[in-house]
Amino acid sequence: MKTFRMGGIHPKENKFSAGKKIRTAEIPKQVAIPLSHYVGSPSESVVKKGDMVKVGQMIGKANGFISANVHSSVSGKVNKIDVQLDASGYKRPAVFIDVEGDEWIETIDRSTDIKRECNLSKEEIIKKIQDAGIVGLGGATFPAHVKLSPPPGKKAEILIINAVECESYLTCDHQLMLEKGEEILVGVTIIMKALGVSKAVVGIENNKKDAIEHLTELAKSFTGIEVMPLKVRYPQGGEKQLIDAVIRRQVPSGRIPIEVGAVVQNVGTTYAIYEAVQKNKPMFERILTVTGKDAPNPGNYLVRLGVYLQNVVDQAGGVPAGTGKIVGGGPMMGRSLMNLSVPMAKGSAGVLFMKDEESVRKPIKNCIRCAKCVSVCPMGLEPYLLMTQSERNMWPEMEGNRVMDCIECGSCSYTCPSNRPLLDYIRFGKTTVGGIIRSRK
Amino acid sequence: MNVILISLITLGVVGAVSAIILFFVAKKFHVYEDPRIDQVEQALPGANCGGCGFPGCRGFADACVKADTLDGLLCPVGGNETMQKVAGILGKSAVEAVPTVAVVRCAGTCEHRPRMNEYDGVKHCFIAHNLYSGETGCSFGCLGLGDCEVACEFDAIHVNPVTKLPEVDEDKCTSCGACVKACPKLLIELRKKGPKSRRIYVACRNEDKGHITRKSCEVGCIGCGKCLKVCPHDAITITNNLAFIDDSKCKLCRKCVEVCPTNAIVELNFPPRKPKVETAEAPKEPVNA
Amino acid sequence: MEKLIISPAPHIHGGDSVSKNMRNVIIALLPALLVGLYYFGLGALVVTLTAVLASVLFEYLIQKYILKGEVTITDGSAALTGLLLGLNLPSNIPAWMVVIGALIAIGLGKMSFGGLGNNPFNPALVGRVFLLISFPVEMTTWPKPTPLTLHYIDAETAATPLSVMKMHLGELPSTLNLFIGSIGGSLGEVSAVAILIGLIYLLVTKTITWHIPVSILATVFIFTGILNGVNPDLCASPVVHLFTGGLMLGAVFMATDYVTSPMNPRGMLIYGAGIGVITVVIRLFGAYPEGVSFAILIMNAFTPLINRYIKPKRFGEKVK
Incomplete structure (x- = not known):
């Protein structure tokens, strides 16, 4: 059986929600649809306060090459266009809509028939x-x-x-x-x-x-x-x-x-x-996995964009007791959430509850130079070296050692027997080196 | 005896020949350097902090010697005294520079700014800043992980373990600016040291609307504008819900400190107020509210 | 959920730890230790126990009273250093010499550089080589393998196969004896089969990769094979070279020491080949009959250089 040829790890799979039927999450009273995206520039709002919108109606227009349109996920009245804290606590523009009914724009074909032919160019x-x-x-x-x-x-x-x-x-x-x-x-x-x-x-x-x-x-x-x-x-x-x-x-x-x-x-x-x-259905909903070792009801939910994660989590049985950390996404690359008052975005794939004891990192020890980070790196980099160079602010050397190739998969930190925060430092170096490279152009 | 003699002669000859070669090589490859660079370097503090913007003290000395005037060249560590010395050596005149000192524009101690999350990662402000806005509700405030402390070459800034805020030691601070560059939240500013080290500044950088700031921090600037109205010297401006005091206009009258409803304006090194100020202020409050 | 924890990804850890790796190596050394105990009896027990206890004690004392820092004897690295040192000594060496060896290994070889992870040379080998040049007689007088003996210091002595070759002292032992370990030598190095069992354990638990042991053994095999073909008087058969002396123990346990070996497969192969060549050169042309310890220490010195100039194969790099 095929796989990629360099590095890699095999963490415990823990797919508790596998085989759980997709459930449609309820629509709350208010949603905050984010206008910004993980990459690229935020979309430009095309609605204003007091406008009535329908499900699927465009509310944000792509702004620039790497940007995307944003559509309303609910029908109702635009309450305000304001900032909303994202998962990392920084402010992002969002459209707040008070939900009234569930009226879709007419062009969307809501039947479940499968249409196989496509005659478009x-x-x-x-x-x-x-x-x-x-x-x-x-x-x-x-x-x-x-x-x-x-x-x-x-x-x-x-x-x-x-x-x-x-x-x-x-x-x-x-x-x-x-x-x-x-x-x-x-x-x-x-x-x-x-x-x-x-x-x-x-x-x-x-x-x-x-x-x-x-x-x-x-x-x-x-x-x-x-x-x-x-x-x-x-x-x-x-x-x-x-x-x-x-x-x-x-x-x-x-x-x-x-x-x-x-x-x-x-x-x-x-x-x-x-x-x-x-x-003809624009992107305004996606599937979200709510899971965790103690999650009362791990499952897969079809969630409209802009719904606060708290609402989804409530429907999935709430936050289990003894949760020390909540991760948005998977355990290797997801971001830890500051709270659940974060709206659902296009990139949200999961909400993961981590138990108290899993949440805390173990104490950092000396590097024993076991080279395990080198052998698991899927890009053939030397994480131990990049971390040291990042600690010492050796940016040109880091660039020479191809820090920009790092895909931030976290395999190095996962493997390190000394619990060293390799990726934390490499990411720091990558950000800085990336800035230096951009400023050169 | 013979052996000793031969060894002595051989070594002596080798030594002499090497000395001659070295002499000529030194002559041949001699690079002329202005002797004044050495003199200026001697006069500098020798901390190699880079606060002047040049690579180390020698780089700065080199720049001083080559420059036509000493305008814009300042050793922030040595200050005016050193610059006068340098000017003396070079026969140029140094412009009197105003002594400055680093101030931390955040007063959100643990008490004033409750922690809502707990950070468990590398103790490094920049890394934490890239990850999220901070442990508190304020996304502008100090992270308290001590990048400034690491950056300081003079042991002049330390994170207080109780308040989790950095504190500047005025006597040690040379105003080199290393901490200013190190802070990812841009909280540290070099301000005029002021007569008798007296300073007034807004210890906040929160640009949120007032009610949001209020929720996250008791001592945040809410941009209410009371200080702006009371200031007789036009030293205060408010942009993005945040007040700023221009230290070149401020006359240290302390009126703004009195009216600030959140105590976001900090006064340093002033003598304690006389009790009558408080009584004078008391009847005013209902009028303002 | 009083205060949620925020930390950068990844949020899970594989559970590997320093002590786990050290424990794996110690377990892998047990077969070699058992063979040593079988052939050299009480002496082997006294020497290994002294070495392990002295190493742990010195690490504790240095960390607690000289460095005044955290005491990390529980991670098993000091015990491992002691065990490796013990296995590299003749079983009839006086215990006080073992204690000195342990002090040098831990104090000079490891702690003086800043403790685990910072030492440029393999500490156990530093201790062993120190003893070898300080007490050449005691360090090169090996007791005759006698199953389950209670003799310690005054045991009957025997020459190692390498001395036999070097000094032309007579008949070499049979290949079978070389393989199972019924020969003279340091108490842990005699049995090739026990060490190979240890190697398999290390590879299965992914404690080490194959690169270093295989490249050392292959280099020695090929090099001695060529020399044996050219001049059989100068060089014995490659099989004899492979199974005698400290080569097996060195290739599997000493050269693969994490801290002092290169950090990527390409570097490891170069490092291993270097050890192989230097070992054979010392064995055949040097003053000592055995050269593995010196070869490893010499290549340890080259490790930083190898790490600097030999980079791993990057993703997307064209294969030459």
């Missing part, structure tokens, strides 16, 4: 994806249409669908594949058409055998789609790692996947693309 498909505000749901929330428009002179050869879900605990993609398998595969054919490629591979880690079987069965009625089981290994969901695992090509340092002829889309994004193109 390449450009029309990409336009629709762009208008629907679809971003990558794997975590980086990079606008999907940008990836589908390769730079001039570059040609995609293969489409890779990232259904790896290598993070522990998270199951939102897994459950989506089980429930919306055919829609996803239609989505794959649409992206293939938009890219002009004839081959697509859906990479799934082997701990999701039911999803592999289900999709393999369905894929028989589609041409050019292969479902590939992959060995369970973190960080296989990293774009470069997945390409290496599937087609044995390594994207060179500082380059993008199209250089080796590959385009990667997340499986959740693929489903969203299906909905946008075939059902």
Whole structure:
């Protein structure tokens, strides 16, 4: 069975919410839909206080190349356009809407029939994806249409669908594949058409055998789609790692996947693309996994954007006693949340409750130079060295040691027997070196 | 005996030849350096703090010697005294610079600014700042992890373990500016030291609206504008809900300190107030409220 | 949830620890220790126990009373250093010499550089080499392997196969005896099979990677193989070289010491090859019959240089 060829770890999977049916979360009285995205510039608000909006109506317009449209997830009245604290406590612009009913805009096809044919042209498909505000749901929330428009002179050869879900605990993609398998595969054919490629591979880690079987069965009625089981290994969901695992090509340092002829889309994004193109439904909801070792009711919820995580968590049984830390996303790359008064964003994949004793880091000891961080680094870097150089502010040396290649997967910190905060320092160095590189241009 | 003699002669000859070679090499590769650079360097404090903006004291000395005038060149550590000495050596005149000192523009102690989260990561302000806004509700305030303390070459700034705020030791602070650069929240400012080290400044950088600031911190500036109205010298400006006192205009009258409803304006090194000030203030309050 | 904790990702840890790794190495050394106890009896027990206890005691005393810092004897690194030192000594060496060896190993080899993680040379080898040059007679007089003996100091002595080769003292032991360890030598180094069991344990528990031991053994095998082909009088067969002396123990347990070995696979291979070449050169052309300790110490000195110039294969780098 294939996997990527360099480094990697295998954390305990703990997929408690696997196989739990997707439940639709209730809509609260007020939502705060974030206008900013994880990357790129925030969208520009196109509604004002007092406006009545419907579900699916555009409320934020993309602002710049790397930005995406934002659509209302509820119907009701715009209360205000103000700042909202995000997960890290910094202020971000958001549209606050008081919910009244649940009225969708007329163009959305709300039937559950599967529509397989798509007669649109390449450009029309990409336009629709762009208008629907679809971003990558794997975590980086990079606008999907940008990836589908390769730079001039570059040609995609293969489409890779990232259904790896290598993070522990998270199951939102897994459950989506089980429930919306055919829609996803239609989505794959649409992206293939938009890219002009004839081959697509859906990479799934082997701990999701039911999803592999289900999709393999369905894929028989589609041409050019292969479902590939992959060995369970973190960080296989990293774009470069997945390409290496599937087609044995390594994207060179500082380059993008199209250089080796590959385009990667997340499986959740693929489903969203299906909905946008075939059902005219913009992106205003996504699946969120609520989980944890003590979580009373681990499960997968379909949540509208802008709903406060507190509301979802309440429906899932509340925060368990003895929770020391709440993580937004998976345990390896997620961000710890300051509180649950954070609105659901396009990139939110999970809410993870960590027990008190799991939450605290163990004391830092001397580096014993065991080189385990070097051997687990999926990018072939030397984390121990980068950390030391970051501590001593040796920025040019860090750049020479390719700190910018770091994908911040956390394998080094996870492995370190001395509990050293390798990634903390490397991230610090990466931020600083990145700033230096930008200032040079 | 013979052995000793031969050894002596051989070593002596080797030594002499080496000395001659070294002599000529030294002559050949001699680089002329203005002797005044050495003299100026001698006069400097020798801390190599970089506060002047040059790479170490020698770099600064070099710049002083090469420059036409000493305008804009200041050793923040040595201050005027040193600059006068340098000017004497070089036969140039030094402009009198106003002595400054670092102040921390955050007064949110643990007591005033309750902690809502607990940070468990590397004790490094920059790393914490990149991760999140801080343990308290105020996203502008001090993180208390001591990057400024590490940056200070003069042992002049220390994070108080009780208040978790850095405190500047005025006698040791040379106003080199290292802490200013180190603080990711931009909380440290170099201000005029003032007569008898008396200073007044707004110890807050919170740009939130007043009611939000109020919620997160008892001593935050809420941008109410009372100080602006009371200031007779036009020294106060308010931008983004935050007051700022211009130290070049402030005459240290302390009127703003009295009216500030949140005690965000701090006075330093003043003698204690006479009790009558309080009584005079008391009837005013209902009028303002 | 009184106060939620905020920390940077990752939020989970693999559970690996320094003491776990040290424990794994100590477990892997047990087969070699048991063989030593079987062949050298009471002497082996006295020497290893003295070495371990003295090392732990010295580490405790230095950390507590000289450095006045945290005492970390529970992480097992001092015990491991002591055990390695003991296994590298003849079983009839007086106990007071072992204590001196432990003091040098811990005090000079490790603590003077700042403790675990900072020492450039393998502490156990520093102790051993110190003893070797201070007490050459005691350090090169090996007792004859006698199963389950109670003799300690006054045991009957035997030459090691390497001295036999070097000084042309007579017949070499059979390959089988070399393999199971019924030969003269330091108490932990005699049995190749016991050390190989330890190696397998280390590899299975992922405590070390294969690069260093394999590159050392392969280099020695190839190098002696060529020399043996050219001149059998000068050099015995590669199999004999592989299974005699401290080579196995050195390649598996001493050269792989985390702190003093290179940090990436490419570097490890170069380091291993260097140890192999220097070992053979000292064995065949040097004054000492055995050269593994010196070879490892010499390559320890090169480790920072290797780390600096030999970089791991980066992702996306073209394979040459």
